[in-house]
Amino acid sequence: xxxxxxxxxxxxxxxxxxxxxxxxxxxxxxxxxxxxxxxxxxxxxxxxxxxxxxxxxxxxxxxxxxxxxxxxxxxxxxxxxxxxxxxxxxxxxxxxxxxxxxxxxxxxxxxxxxxxxxxxxxxxxxxxxxxxxxxxxxxxxxxxxxxxxxxxxxxxxxxxx
Numbered sequence: 001x002x003x004x005x006x007x008x009x010x011x012x013x014x015x016x017x018x019x020x021x022x023x024x025x026x027x028x029x030x031x032x033x034x035x036x037x038x039x040x041x042x043x044x045x046x047x048x049x050x051x052x053x054x055x056x057x058x059x060x061x062x063x064x065x066x067x068x069x070x071x072x073x074x075x076x077x078x079x080x081x082x083x084x085x086x087x088x089x090x091x092x093x094x095x096x097x098x099x100x101x102x103x104x105x106x107x108x109x110x111x112x113x114x115x116x117x118x119x120x121x122x123x124x125x126x127x128x129x130x131x132x133x134x135x136x137x138x139x140x141x142x143x144x145x146x147x148x149x150x151x152x153x154x155x156x157x158x159x160x161x
Contacts, residue, residue: 007080008064010057010125012087020099023081029101031108035116037096039089043138047131053086053095055125060084067118071100071111078102078111082119 006023017034025032039051068080083097096119100111119125127138 006083007068008061008082010055010060010064010084010086012085015083015085015094015097017094017097017099020081020083020097024079024099024101026079026101028077028103029079029108031102031105033100033105033108033112035096035098035112036094037116039091039093039095041091043129046129046133046136048129049091049132050130051089051095052128052130053084053089053125054128055084055086055123057086060123060125063123064119067115067122071114071118075102075107075111075114078107080111080115082115084119084123084125086125 006019017036021032021034039048041048064082064084068082071080072078078100079102080098080100082099085093085095089095096116098112098115098119100108100115102108102111129136129138
């Protein structure tokens with residue numbers, strides 16, 4: 001990226017929508033789109049009080065940068081940026097911020113959607129939900145368990161698919 005702006009980052013500190021927007025904003029971009037994923041208080045009918053995100057940070061950052069480059073190549077005139085949080089997050093905290101700019105809104109919306117969808121499917125970031133019923137990894141099927149098994153404490157690995 002020629003501006004020196006952040007294209008992708010993984011961090012344990014709170015995320016900034018303004019930082020993501022500043023990374024993609026430019027005079028030729030008439031459309032800016034932002035997606036902010038926040039911790040909600042329930043998931044699949046279970047109460048959630050906190051999330052814990054873990055990542056192989058250097059690999060995750062490289063994959064997010066690769067995804068950004070792909071999208072910028074596929075959609076001419078688009079610039080994207082993504083920030084993802086790790087560590088313990090409370091309900092309402094931002095877990096991920098994706099931003100996109102383009103000459104027109106359609107491309108900006110499309111790029112932002114592609115960015116979050118590809119991050120969720122490809123980046124090695126794991127999510128563990130904690131609540132009154134215990135803890136569970138999201139998107140993980142333990143080899144010892146069949147699909148739909150409640151992955152409670154003791155199954156300490158997983159991938160957010």
